[in-house]
Amino acid sequence: MRLDYIEPIIESAVSVLAEFTAAPVERGDMKLHGNSSASKEVAAIIGMTGDVDGRVIIEMDEATAVAMAGIMNQEPFKTLDRLALDCLMELANVMAARAVSSLNDRGFLFRLTPPLIFTGDNLAFFSNLNLETLVIPLRTKAGDFNLNVSLRMNVL
Amino acid sequence: MQEDRTRPFKYLVVDDSEFARRTLIKVLATIGGTLAGEANSGLDAVQKYKSLKPDIVFMDITMPGVEGLDALEMIITEDRAAKVVMVSSLNYRSLVDDALKKGAKHFITKPVQNAPLAEIVRSVLTP
Numbered sequence: 569m570r571l572d573y574i575e576p577i578i579e580s581a582v583s584v585l586a587e588f589t590a591a592p593v594e595r596g597d598m599k600l601h602g603n604s605s606a607s608k609e610v611a612a613i614i615g616m617t618g619d620v621d622g623r624v625i626i627e628m629d630e631a632t633a634v635a636m637a638g639i640m641n642q643e644p645f646k647t648l649d650r651l652a653l654d655c656l657m658e659l660a661n662v663m664a665a666r667a668v669s670s671l672n673d674r675g676f677l678f679r680l681t682p683p684l685i686f687t688g689d690n691l692a693f694f695s696n697l698n699l700e701t702l703v704i705p706l707r708t709k710a711g712d713f714n715l716n717v718s719l720r721m722n723v724l
Numbered sequence: 725m726q727e728d729r730t731r732p733f734k735y736l737v738v739d740d741s742e743f744a745r746r747t748l749i750k751v752l753a754t755i756g757g758t759l760a761g762e763a764n765s766g767l768d769a770v771q772k773y774k775s776l777k778p779d780i781v782f783m784d785i786t787m788p789g790v791e792g793l794d795a796l797e798m799i800i801t802e803d804r805a806a807k808v809v810m811v812s813s814l815n816y817r818s819l820v821d822d823a824l825k826k827g828a829k830h831f832i833t834k835p836v837q838n839a840p841l842a843e844i845v846r847s848v849l850t851p
Contacts, residue, residue, distance in 0.1 A: 665813030
């Protein structure tokens with residue numbers, strides 16, 4: 569993975585979370601994990617293709633998910649219902665799209681897939697692309713998120 | 725929310741995200757729009773355009789199945805005078821150029837703000 573495309577993805581996640589929560593976001597130390605990664609209770613996934621293969625995941629526990637969805641909706645949710653999950657998919661979509669737009673304007677060619685969201689205990693993600701995962705903790709007013717980036721450049 | 729009224733207009737909102745549609749509808753209500761209908765895919769958008777004949781279509785880009793740019797082309801083929809505004813979180817230059825070449829009247833980036841949207845609606849509706 570290369571910093572020239574990883575860093576805009578991280579910056580985009582930070583700026584979008586800061587914008588939606590109207591509060592500063594604290595970025596923690598990055599860690600590199602192996603091919604599979606364990607997840608918190610709620611994970612929004614965006615696939616990336618084009619110059620890269622892989623995925624970006626924004627994950628959080630259920631309390632953070634409910635709080636964040638409530639902030640975006642400008643009205644609190646009691647549970648993680650369908651609309652709350654939709655809010656979180658849109659959050660992931662805006663984060664990834666902002667990063668991709670910045671990268672494509674710099675000459676890269678990145679494409680996004682529509683987001684998916686998974687909920688449950690003991691989620692783990694595994695891919696046959698043999699990708700490492702960079703995990704970046706992000707602390708916000710709504711709670712703690714992990715931004716997981718698993719990408720590799722396509723070699724033509 | 726401060727209102728920024730323009731002349732009344734009927735609109736169709738197209739986005740696979742219900743949250744995104746509701747957010748845009750809230751903003752459009754403050755600037756004089758009447759919701760003609762909602763669509764959650766490109767194909768649904770084309771079908772609803774034909775039946776509802778809205779004054780403006782607000783179209784997302786990244787959707788499952790038929791994407792926004794393809795739906796835009798299909799609507800323009802159906803009605804060359806159609807007024808379609810692309811609404812997307814993606815806004816890189818080649819995408820915006822592509823949308824405008826395919827017949828979009830304007831392009832606005834999410835999250836959408838009242839004042840810029842009001843100005844865009846006025847410019848698109850003005851003959």
